[in-house]
Amino acid sequence: MTIPSNKKLIVGITGGIAAYKAAELVRLLTRQGVDVQVVMTESACRFITPVTLQALSGKPVFTDLWSDSAGSGMAHIELARDADAILIAPASANFLAKLTHGMADDLLANICLARSCPLLVAPAMNVQMWDNPATQRNIAQLKRDGVIVLGPDSGEQACGDVGMGRMLEPETLLELVIASRQSKLLNGKKVLLTAGPTFEAMDAVRGITNLSSGKMGYALARAALEMGAEVTLVSGPVALNPPHGAKVIHVTSARQMLDGVMAHVKSCDIFIGVAAVADYHVRNPNTQKIKKNAKTLTLELVPNPDILAKVAALPKPPFCIGFAAESENLREFAEQKRQRKNLPLLAANRVQDALGRDDSELILLDDDGAHLLPRAPKLTLARQLLTHAASMLARRKKSSRKKS
Numbered sequence: 001m002t003i004p005s006n007k008k009l010i011v012g013i014t015g016g017i018a019a020y021k022a023a024e025l026v027r028l029l030t031r032q033g034v035d036v037q038v039v040m041t042e043s044a045c046r047f048i049t050p051v052t053l054q055a056l057s058g059k060p061v062f063t064d065l066w067s068d069s070a071g072s073g074m075a076h077i078e079l080a081r082d083a084d085a086i087l088i089a090p091a092s093a094n095f096l097a098k099l100t101h102g103m104a105d106d107l108l109a110n111i112c113l114a115r116s117c118p119l120l121v122a123p124a125m126n127v128q129m130w131d132n133p134a135t136q137r138n139i140a141q142l143k144r145d146g147v148i149v150l151g152p153d154s155g156e157q158a159c160g161d162v163g164m165g166r167m168l169e170p171e172t173l174l175e176l177v178i179a180s181r182q183s184k185l186l187n188g189k190k191v192l193l194t195a196g197p198t199f200e201a202m203d204a205v206r207g208i209t210n211l212s213s214g215k216m217g218y219a220l221a222r223a224a225l226e227m228g229a230e231v232t233l234v235s236g237p238v239a240l241n242p243p244h245g246a247k248v249i250h251v252t253s254a255r256q257m258l259d260g261v262m263a264h265v266k267s268c269d270i271f272i273g274v275a276a277v278a279d280y281h282v283r284n285p286n287t288q289k290i291k292k293n294a295k296t297l298t299l300e301l302v303p304n305p306d307i308l309a310k311v312a313a314l315p316k317p318p319f320c321i322g323f324a325a326e327s328e329n330l331r332e333f334a335e336q337k338r339q340r341k342n343l344p345l346l347a348a349n350r351v352q353d354a355l356g357r358d359d360s361e362l363i364l365l366d367d368d369g370a371h372l373l374p375r376a377p378k379l380t381l382a383r384q385l386l387t388h389a390a391s392m393l394a395r396r397k398k399s400s401r402k403k404s
């Protein structure tokens with residue numbers, strides 16, 4: 001999380017049934033170490049009590065413009081001054097209308113007007129209210145004013161209607177808030193990744209696969225989105241939800257993964273091969289379930305295409321980042337792989353420490369040598385790896401400008 005510890009994220013809660021979800025959001029944010037200051041409108045307090053939010057944020061909740069708890073008696077100025085960002089979740093149709101017109105008739109609206117930090121809003125309302133031209137005009141104006149609008153989502157609503165207007169789920173909002181705070185080092189870049197294992201069929205129901213969970217690849221996809229990239233993720237079979245905003249192509253075998261990659265590689269700037277691709281597939285897999293008749297069973301295995309090597313060998317390859325999972329001689333074997341596949345950057349990990357785990361340790365290998373990324377959650381490593389790649393790309397751009 002990059003929200004500086006001395007700065008606060010103000011979570012503003014306005015009146016709507018989705019206010020109950022704000023409790024979970026505040027819990028998730030504080031668990032991430034974010035210093036959350038909750039401010040509630042009077043209507044919000046009719047849906048959920050400030051006591052709940054105080055317990056979850058660990059701080060008194062502000063509700064009143066005329067409260068004397070702020071030292072100078074100007075709570076709106078002091079709170080706005082201390083804030084690194086403001087997130088209004090849920091943002092009701094009424095509150096969005098107030099924001100649009102710069103009204104300041106309660107504490108939260110005053111804070112928004114007095115702010116100099118980014119403002120994010122997560123609208124939540126009935127589908128007709130959302131579709132109303134007045135609301136749509138307000139949203140368009142808020143976007144023009146630089147307000148970041150998160151959602152809404154579509155689905156079943158508390159009133160029984162179905163359609164746009166549901167507030168995004170707290171987990172998604174957490175992802176988006178964190179993303180909004182990352183430096184946009186990959187703005188305008190297209191990132192293509194492979195992730196997870198492949199599955200090579202032996203017969204109608206069985207196959208050859210491995211223990212890759214997809215966690216490293218999905219973390220990289222998420223980190224790339226956070227940094228402003230457009231992300232396409234070609235994923236083998238995993239049990240993970242893809243990060244919000246990624247285009248996902250689900251594949252099973254290595255050859256399908258190659259097709260998915262080749263269909264998107266032309267327009268991409270960065271390619272990252274994180275998938276644990278099976279090196280072989282079964283020649284002529286049985287279309288029915290193989291019967292247990294024979295004493296021994298022989299499968300003929302033939303090599304799979306090396307997706308990363310193929311991408312790196314394209315006439316105009318994207319910036320290619322490979323991974324190497326080794327069980328011994330990590331640095332030596334990984335560097336050999338980097339050289340053989342002609343990669344500017346490769347991330348090496350010990351397979352026993354990385355496969356399926358939530359955290360890992362990486363050695364980044366490039367022409368300048370080795371850079372250790374100590375053990376950390378995979379998302380942290382993903383951010384560090386992409387920051388390293390972004391600085392390599394920036395250096396390349398600079399030196400190609402000098403040459404021309």
Ligand code: PMT
Nearest residue numbers: 212213214215216273275276277306307308323325355356
């Ligand atoms: O998914 P997780 O549980 O989070 O685990 C993450 C991971 C351990 C799978 C990941 O960090 C990792 O190391 N991925 C690469 C695993 C691997 O198969 O490495 P390799 O040494 O076999 O392949 C080297 C590189 O070539 C890799 O970038 C691989 O994606 C690529 N490759 C390999 C074979 C092939 N046929 N096509 C490829 O593109």
